[in-house]
Amino acid sequence: MSVTKRLLAATWIFVLVMMAVFTVVHVRYERQRLVSDLARRAVLVGEGVKEAVEPAVRRASTAATTRVVRRLAQPNRKIVVFDQLGGAITAAPPEAADELRTLGAVTDAIATGTVQEGLHKVAGHLSYVYVTPLRAEDERIVGAVAAVLDGAAINAAVADAWRFNAIRYVIVAVGVSIIIFVIVRLTVTRPLAAMAGWTKALKSGHAMPPPNVADTKLFEPLAVEVVGLARRLRHAEAAAEREAALRLTGEAIWTEQRLKQFARALFDGQALFVVSNREPLSHVRENGRLVAHTPASGVVTAIEPVMRACGGVWLAHGSGSADWETVDPDGRLGVPEDDPRYTLRRIRLTPEEESGYYYGFSNEGLWPLCHVVHARPSFRPTDWAHYRAVNEKFAAALLKELHGIDTPMVLIQDYHFALLPALVKAERPDARVAIFWHIPWPNAEAFAICPWQREILTGMLGADLIGFHTQYHCNNFLDTVDRTVEARIDAEHFAVVRGERRTLVKPFPISVAPDFLDEPPKVTRRELLEQLGVQADFIGVGIDRVDYTKGLLERFDALRRFFELYPEYRERLVFVQVAAPSRSSIARYQELQHDVQARVAEMNRTLGTRSWRPILYLERHHDRAEIWPLYRHADFCMVTSLHDGMNLVAKEYVSARDDGGGALILSEFTGAARELRDALLVNPYDTDATADAVRSALEMPGEERALRMRRMNRLVREQNIYRWAGQLLGELSRIPDPRPTSASV
Numbered sequence: 001m002s003v004t005k006r007l008l009a010a011t012w013i014f015v016l017v018m019m020a021v022f023t024v025v026h027v028r029y030e031r032q033r034l035v036s037d038l039a040r041r042a043v044l045v046g047e048g049v050k051e052a053v054e055p056a057v058r059r060a061s062t063a064a065t066t067r068v069v070r071r072l073a074q075p076n077r078k079i080v081v082f083d084q085l086g087g088a089i090t091a092a093p094p095e096a097a098d099e100l101r102t103l104g105a106v107t108d109a110i111a112t113g114t115v116q117e118g119l120h121k122v123a124g125h126l127s128y129v130y131v132t133p134l135r136a137e138d139e140r141i142v143g144a145v146a147a148v149l150d151g152a153a154i155n156a157a158v159a160d161a162w163r164f165n166a167i168r169y170v171i172v173a174v175g176v177s178i179i180i181f182v183i184v185r186l187t188v189t190r191p192l193a194a195m196a197g198w199t200k201a202l203k204s205g206h207a208m209p210p211p212n213v214a215d216t217k218l219f220e221p222l223a224v225e226v227v228g229l230a231r232r233l234r235h236a237e238a239a240a241e242r243e244a245a246l247r248l249t250g251e252a253i254w255t256e257q258r259l260k261q262f263a264r265a266l267f268d269g270q271a272l273f274v275v276s277n278r279e280p281l282s283h284v285r286e287n288g289r290l291v292a293h294t295p296a297s298g299v300v301t302a303i304e305p306v307m308r309a310c311g312g313v314w315l316a317h318g319s320g321s322a323d324w325e326t327v328d329p330d331g332r333l334g335v336p337e338d339d340p341r342y343t344l345r346r347i348r349l350t351p352e353e354e355s356g357y358y359y360g361f362s363n364e365g366l367w368p369l370c371h372v373v374h375a376r377p378s379f380r381p382t383d384w385a386h387y388r389a390v391n392e393k394f395a396a397a398l399l400k401e402l403h404g405i406d407t408p409m410v411l412i413q414d415y416h417f418a419l420l421p422a423l424v425k426a427e428r429p430d431a432r433v434a435i436f437w438h439i440p441w442p443n444a445e446a447f448a449i450c451p452w453q454r455e456i457l458t459g460m461l462g463a464d465l466i467g468f469h470t471q472y473h474c475n476n477f478l479d480t481v482d483r484t485v486e487a488r489i490d491a492e493h494f495a496v497v498r499g500e501r502r503t504l505v506k507p508f509p510i511s512v513a514p515d516f517l518d519e520p521p522k523v524t525r526r527e528l529l530e531q532l533g534v535q536a537d538f539i540g541v542g543i544d545r546v547d548y549t550k551g552l553l554e555r556f557d558a559l560r561r562f563f564e565l566y567p568e569y570r571e572r573l574v575f576v577q578v579a580a581p582s583r584s585s586i587a588r589y590q591e592l593q594h595d596v597q598a599r600v601a602e603m604n605r606t607l608g609t610r611s612w613r614p615i616l617y618l619e620r621h622h623d624r625a626e627i628w629p630l631y632r633h634a635d636f637c638m639v640t641s642l643h644d645g646m647n648l649v650a651k652e653y654v655s656a657r658d659d660g661g662g663a664l665i666l667s668e669f670t671g672a673a674r675e676l677r678d679a680l681l682v683n684p685y686d687t688d689a690t691a692d693a694v695r696s697a698l699e700m701p702g703e704e705r706a707l708r709m710r711r712m713n714r715l716v717r718e719q720n721i722y723r724w725a726g727q728l729l730g731e732l733s734r735i736p737d738p739r740p741t742s743a744s745v
């Protein structure tokens with residue numbers, strides 16, 4: 001039986017039962033009302049006749065009694081007068097005497113001297129009989145008067161009620177059936193057919209949005225599950241195709257599936273524990289709606305694919321304004337939300353902790369100290385106290401997650417948690433702990449500025465493995481350790497030995513996933529220009545946080561110089577700068593944000609025309625789907641960092657340009673410059689040279705452009721994030737026993 005038929009049958013039965021119940025109640029009420037009305041009329045008739053005939057009966061005047069009865073009798077009521085023995089004295093109509101002769105109510109009224117009334121069958125018809133005794137002057141019973149009223153109206157009314165409700169049931173049942181059929185057709189059958197067609201398209205690999213259905217709340221959970229299932233199927237198919245293609249060509253490119261199998265083989269499927277300040281997604285309220293944002297963070301770009309592949313727990317600061325509306329009581333959330341691969345464990349920080357630990361010590365102290373960009377670091381004792389307290393808070397949360405897990409594997413991310421490795425190892429010496437420093441490490445003289453350098457180094461050396469982007473940063477770190485703490489530097493193996501504790505220090509150049517975006521939006525160059533609201537022959541792009549290390553002001557100066565040196569490109573080139581606000585509570589960043597806005601406004605005012613602006617400045621947070629079309633269609637991308645550990649924007653751009661188009665202008669002060677040698681390498685402080693690089697990017701012959709980009713694309717695909725994670729995890733797995741046999745020096 002179909003759903004529609006089952007629904008109709010259930011509805012009909014329900015309506016029938018309900019209407020039968022209500023009809024019974026209604027009939028009972030109507031019958032009671034009619035009987036009560038009939039009783040009142042019978043009382044009036046009976047008592048009226050009694051009053052009229054009682055004097056005649058007392059005189060034993062049959063003629064007088066007969067005259068009164070005939071005068072009061074009517075077609076719908078009968079009147080009979082009885083003597084004290086129950087014999088009929090007179091009746092109207094005459095046959096009424098015989099009809100009531102055997103009625104017990106008459107003899108009972110005479111015998112008891114009380115009124116007898118009620119419904120009775122009289123001559124085969126329902127009637128209401130009212131019998132009242134007649135009395136002499138001395139109160140002796142001398143007879144009785146019976147008034148009989150026709151009760152046929154009661155049965156007729158009951159029959160009408162049943163008939164009316166039966167008709168109403170049929171009408172309601174038919175109407176409800178039509179409504180159910182239409183609603184099921186419009187809101188269930190047709191949407192399900194559309195969902196089935198959509199699912200079929202997804203299975204075949206055609207990415208398309210879910211169909212519009214009438215009740216999104218009803219079908220949204222199904223759509224979410226279908227999307228997640230289809231995505232997994234596509235990922236599995238794509239991974240299988242890539243693995244098969246690699247086997248045929250003999251190549252050994254790391255993939256998500258390969259990393260997953262590698263980690264399973266090394267650690268027997270054990271979960272990975274990652275700690276970072278930045279969370280992979282944050283939740284905020286926008287116009288009353290809960291919205292998830294992906295932060296503009298190199299750490300997130302790099303680590304998120306690894307967590308998707310390996311699974312586990314990612315501990316991070318819950319910084320979104322609505323973060324705590326989406327987690328369970330323990331602060332946990334499955335990520336991605338539509339297809340969970342790992343668990344996000346959010347840590348709540350007070351405003352004071354966030355101000356001191358993150359904005360203060362981390363980003364006004366360590367960040368400018370490690371980046372040689374001529375910004376003076378600030379070290380305040382209160383900030384250091386918060387930094388230490390937050391590291392201890394994260395350590396407590398991490399140790400709770402590690403409870404019951406033998407030899408857990410922990411990857412600590414970046415300069416926010418320099419103290420964390422030693423804190424974890426003190427409680428869990430069996431843990432394999434690595435810390436990856438995503439920013440540069442300065443020379444020993446520069447780092448000596450930090451008043452708590454010894455504590456930071458001691459905390460980091462609690463790890464089994466310390467990773468940097470480049471060998472140069474490793475060398476700087478080893479030199480700093482050698483000059484600061486009591487330890488032995490094993491130069492041959494790039495390790496620090498403190499008593500029985502041995503910490504490896506190695507370079508692991510980080511990268512991005514082979515496919516920058518799983519499902520790139522199908523946006524043409526013309527559509528992109530329309531969305532941006534510009535007209536141009538050439539597009540340049542920059543994707544950055546608003547940070548003084550990114551060289552935004554130097555970049556705009558170079559673009560100004562380019563338009564001055566090569567005016568023929570005016571009104572032909574538009575540079576699109578996507579700038580995500582960052583650390584806006586720090587005064588230095590507020591000043592920079594104002595300076596950048598002023599520089600863009602001044603350039604557009606002095607160089608622009610009514611129909612053209614040289615720079616389109618988009619100051620907002622962005623996600624990968626938004627910036628992918630910019631990467632794909634930009635004629636060149638500018639990465640002009642003044643100092644950067646790696647800079648993944650350069651690798652994202654190259655990853656998105658598997659079409660062989662575009663050119664990368666890359667600062668030689670980035671870690672990426674050591675790998676992407678086919679980029680146009682520039683000194684961002686050299687304004688003229690950077691301007692010339694822009695011209696070279698636009699005028700480069702097509703064959704050279706394609707050759708350079710394909711070589712870089714191949715390198716990024718081979719040296720991808722899965723390979724980075726595999727190398728780092730492999731190095732951890734080769735540590736024979738992370739537990740020290742004696743106390744560290």
